[in-house]
Amino acid sequence: MSPESLARMSNVAIYSSMLTLTLAMFAFAASFAGQRRRPAAAPAVEAAAREGGAAVLTRAPVATDEVPGRRAANIGMALSWLSFFLLLAGVVLRGIWAGRAPWGNMYEFSITAALGILGVFLFTNLKVDLRWLGLFVVIPVLLTLGVAVTILYTEAAQLVPALKSYWLVIHVLAAIVCAGAFTMAAATAGLSLVRDRAERKAGKGGTVTGVVASRMPDAERLRSLTNRILAFAFPLWTFTVVAGAIWAENAWGRYWGWDPKETWAFITWVVYAAYLHARSTAGWRGNRASWIALAGWAAFLMNYFGVNFLASSLHSYAGIS
Amino acid sequence: MSTPPPLSSTGFLRWAWRQLTSMKTALVLLFLLALASVPGSVLPQRGIDPIKVREWIADAPTWGPILDRFGFFDVYSSPWFSAVYLLLFLSLVGCVIPRVGVHYRAMRSTPPPAPRFLDRFAGTRELPLQGTPAEALDAARTALRSAHWRVVSGPVDQPTWVSAERGYLRETGNLVFHVSLLLVLVSIAFGGLFGWKGNVIVRQGASFSNTLTQYDAWGGGRFASAQSLPPFSFTLDEFTVDFERGVAQRGAPRAFEADVTYRASPEAPAQRAVIAVNEPLAVDGAKVFLVGHGYAPVVRITDRQGTVVFDDAVPFLPQDGNFTSTGVVKVPDASPQIGLQALFLPTAALDQTLGPHSTFPAPDDPALFMSAWKGDLGLDAGEPQSVYRLVTDKMTKIGLGQLRPGQTWTLPDGSGTVTLAGYTRWASFQIAQDPGKEIALLAVAIAIMGLTLSLFIRRRRVWVKITDRDGVTVVQLAGILRTSTVDDEDIGALADDLDLLERSLAAAGVVPEPASPEEES
Numbered sequence: 133m134s135p136e137s138l139a140r141m142s143n144v145a146i147y148s149s150m151l152t153l154t155l156a157m158f159a160f161a162a163s164f165a166g167q168r169r170r171p172a173a174a175p176a177v178e179a180a181a182r183e184g185g186a187a188v189l190t191r192a193p194v195a196t197d198e199v200p201g202r203r204a205a206n207i208g209m210a211l212s213w214l215s216f217f218l219l220l221a222g223v224v225l226r227g228i229w230a231g232r233a234p235w236g237n238m239y240e241f242s243i244t245a246a247l248g249i250l251g252v253f254l255f256t257n258l259k260v261d262l263r264w265l266g267l268f269v270v271i272p273v274l275l276t277l278g279v280a281v282t283i284l285y286t287e288a289a290q291l292v293p294a295l296k297s298y299w300l301v302i303h304v305l306a307a308i309v310c311a312g313a314f315t316m317a318a319a320t321a322g323l324s325l326v327r328d329r330a331e332r333k334a335g336k337g338g339t340v341t342g343v344v345a346s347r348m349p350d351a352e353r354l355r356s357l358t359n360r361i362l363a364f365a366f367p368l369w370t371f372t373v374v375a376g377a378i379w380a381e382n383a384w385g386r387y388w389g390w391d392p393k394e395t396w397a398f399i400t401w402v403v404y405a406a407y408l409h410a411r412s413t414a415g416w417r418g419n420r421a422s423w424i425a426l427a428g429w430a431a432f433l434m435n436y437f438g439v440n441f442l443a444s445s446l447h448s449y450a451g452i453s
Numbered sequence: 454m455s456t457p458p459p460l461s462s463t464g465f466l467r468w469a470w471r472q473l474t475s476m477k478t479a480l481v482l483l484f485l486l487a488l489a490s491v492p493g494s495v496l497p498q499r500g501i502d503p504i505k506v507r508e509w510i511a512d513a514p515t516w517g518p519i520l521d522r523f524g525f526f527d528v529y530s531s532p533w534f535s536a537v538y539l540l541l542f543l544s545l546v547g548c549v550i551p552r553v554g555v556h557y558r559a560m561r562s563t564p565p566p567a568p569r570f571l572d573r574f575a576g577t578r579e580l581p582l583q584g585t586p587a588e589a590l591d592a593a594r595t596a597l598r599s600a601h602w603r604v605v606s607g608p609v610d611q612p613t614w615v616s617a618e619r620g621y622l623r624e625t626g627n628l629v630f631h632v633s634l635l636l637v638l639v640s641i642a643f644g645g646l647f648g649w650k651g652n653v654i655v656r657q658g659a660s661f662s663n664t665l666t667q668y669d670a671w672g673g674g675r676f677a678s679a680q681s682l683p684p685f686s687f688t689l690d691e692f693t694v695d696f697e698r699g700v701a702q703r704g705a706p707r708a709f710e711a712d713v714t715y716r717a718s719p720e721a722p723a724q725r726a727v728i729a730v731n732e733p734l735a736v737d738g739a740k741v742f743l744v745g746h747g748y749a750p751v752v753r754i755t756d757r758q759g760t761v762v763f764d765d766a767v768p769f770l771p772q773d774g775n776f777t778s779t780g781v782v783k784v785p786d787a788s789p790q791i792g793l794q795a796l797f798l799p800t801a802a803l804d805q806t807l808g809p810h811s812t813f814p815a816p817d818d819p820a821l822f823m824s825a826w827k828g829d830l831g832l833d834a835g836e837p838q839s840v841y842r843l844v845t846d847k848m849t850k851i852g853l854g855q856l857r858p859g860q861t862w863t864l865p866d867g868s869g870t871v872t873l874a875g876y877t878r879w880a881s882f883q884i885a886q887d888p889g890k891e892i893a894l895l896a897v898a899i900a901i902m903g904l905t906l907s908l909f910i911r912r913r914r915v916w917v918k919i920t921d922r923d924g925v926t927v928v929q930l931a932g933i934l935r936t937s938t939v940d941d942e943d944i945g946a947l948a949d950d951l952d953l954l955e956r957s958l959a960a961a962g963v964v965p966e967p968a969s970p971e972e973e974s
């Protein structure tokens with residue numbers, strides 16, 4: 133197959149993926165419109181018991197299959213899967229076209245990061261029902277892809293020598309999974325803040341209102357989910373940073389040089405460490421922890437976009453000028 | 454941080470220490486650390502780009518010096534940054550050391566007895582006893598032991614309860630993680646004190662031996678010295694480089710590598726190696742990294758009599774991505790002395806606004822543009838001079854010339870000729886030794902393992918108690934999570950533990966069969 137047709141196929145796959153994802157977004161939005169209010173479910177755990185360390189010992193109920201709007205959400209999920217495989221094909225074709233791991237410039241990082249976010253969401257959904265989260269994952273993925281194909285697009289080229297390393301493959305792969313997890317955690321943390329406010333407005337035993345809040349699980353459950361995701365992502369991010377340091381040592385002769393990219397990776401790490409501490413500190417594990425999770429995501433985004441555009445860095449491989 | 458500090462000095466110290474080692478302080482210090490790191494990514498830093506720092510300060514005459522005074526251009530070695538991380542690590546030590554003792558004792562002791570009443574625990578289960586209390590407790594002990602719980606029962610004379618705990622590895626992992634962080638910091642400091650690094654430019658065909666005088670720049674920690682340099686040497690046999698010629702990322706480097714012959718010590722046999730980006734040469738504890746490259750035009754200069762007074766390859770420093778390179782040739786042996794300020798352009802172009810510049814990094818159409826000077830180079834003044842700068846205070850300009858390889862320019866005042874005999878390449882190497890990095894890597898690896906245990910293992914305790922409820926003997930099952938955070942997943946996991954225990958007891962026939970999960974949901 134000629135390189136041009138590989139390139140064209142990669143682009144077609146990515147555009148198709150964006151199209152299906154847009155449809156998925158409408159489906160998720162429709163499921164919102166149609167979904168009846170969740171019954172003000174008895175919280176799985178009494179707050180007091182939680183603070184004391186003991187708890188009601190039942191698995192929190194998750195299924196809400198009878199609720200109308202499920203059908204639309206299911207369509208959204210199916211479309212998301214389709215879009216995931218199209219995007220996967222786009223990334224793989226791009227790699228074949230370039231003859232290397234498809235992580236040589238910002239365009240390629242971004243389409244792979246979009247794949248990462250979508251992948252983490254879809255695979256987590258196999259274990260925990262996350263259909264209600266669909267809209268809030270699909271939107272950032274679409275935005276990432278939109279920025280990628282419009283602003284960041286670059287023809288495939290070979291890598292500059294510093295990027296030719298298998299540590300690159302390991303480092304970037306881990307970073308992309310982290311991108312997915314951090315983004316999902318930001319979505320659940322943000323929603324927990326919205327829901328928490330609505331719950332407080334409703335008062336004890338009242339009905340939660342609000343377009344978004346009324347359709348979300350309890351704030352406490354959202355916070356739990358955030359915690360789970362970040363407990364998974366934090367060690368992986370630690371590994372990502374270390375793999376980056378090993379790569380830097382091999383390429384530049386020092387494993388840490390406070391380059392802006394390294395600095396923001398460190399800041400991200402410290403903020404998420406603060407999040408984990410906040411979760412174990414009385415008075416901090418509620419909304420404050422959620423805010424910290426959002427701050428961590430902001431630091432991660434800063435590293436991803438800000439540093440590449442604003443700072444002059446050894447890591448400036450954006451491939452755009 | 455709510456209680457006010459006591460007034461006596463020991464009381465105050467104890468109070469301060471308690472504050473410092475509290476979790477809330479750790480949280481605040483982590484925030485401060487993140488915040489303190491930010492300016493270093495926004496402002497230029499001396500350690501990375503000293504020239505940019507100088508320009509920045511020159512451009513901001515009011516703010517520049519103030520920021521400089523407070524270390525904003527050396528953020529990561531500034532007193533305030535160091536203060537934050539030292540406080541954080543002090544807090545860490547103060548927090549972790551006592552916990553090590555507590556945890557060590559907990560690991561060696563048995564779980565505490567079951568509480569007197571289990572009813573107050575959320576989710577306590579009550580099942581009618583079938584069989585004798587001893588049978589039920591035996592079944593519970595067996596089930597829990599085989600699932601790796603640490604089990605104790607009592608009272609001694611006539612047991613009525615079983616208390617079991619597991620998940621001790623959570624705290625172990627957490628402590629290992631925090632202690633490893635300390636180890637990482639220690640090994641970074643160790644590497645800083647004993648490590649060194651230097652930079653050197655080596656022309657194609659030239660040699661380098663690892664002594665202090667051969668370096669263009671060298672820096673070492675407090676305990677690194679000239680004696681600590683391993684005595685290796687190498688010759689740069691050949692340097693090859695390749696640039697992108699396609700449209701996308703045109704001119705970007707695609708491959709560059711240095712073929713070298715090296716000896717680990719003067720007596721050691723010569724060995725060949727290739728040094729490339731990402732492929733440093735490790736020799737005798739040090740590593741040789743290829744960090745840059747450029748051109749060295751070969752210049753021959755004759756004087757008025759036609760005697761060759763200079764004939765050498767002179768490394769020029771690239772100024773842009775297309776290797777427009779600047780350099781200086783100094784001829785102290787001519788009289789009067791001659792100096793050239795020159796531009797070497799691998800692919801030469803002349804432009805009204807840009808002047809002479811290069812349009813591609815490969816030597817497709819090389820040329821040397823120069824201004825020639827005569828007079829006193831000022832080399833005898835005793836002050837060290839940069840080899841890349843011509844001091845023209847005591848010199849007069851002879852004229853401007855340009856040369857292609859093989860061409861000769863006769864200086865207009867008849868004081869001699871300049872020939873561009875050709876050009877060669879040079880490569881720059883960073884040579885470094887960091888004795889702390891292996892330990893740091895090991896410590897980080899252990900930290901990640903500890904962290905994973907700490908985040909995924911749940912410390913929890915369960916109890917089985919035989920008790921009387923309105924004249925009926927029942928088996929009570931209860932449990933708690935012994936972690937500082939509790940989320941829905943943790944609660945679900947503890948519920949699973951109790952389910953499993955209930956089923957084991959039912960299998961032993963001491964309680965009724967539980968309802969099957971299908972009916973439950």
Ligand code: HEM
Nearest residue numbers: 405408412474475476479541544545548627907908937938
């Ligand atoms: C260098 C700075 C520090 C970093 C990067 C760090 C990181 C972490 C991380 C990632 C966790 C999560 C593991 C878990 O939840 O089990 C954790 C837990 C913990 N940290 Fe730190 N820590 C630091 C300093 C401190 C300090 C100074 C203290 C003492 C005040 C401390 C006390 C704790 C405690 C008690 C936990 C356990 C929380 C729990 O049981 O869930 N840490 N730390």
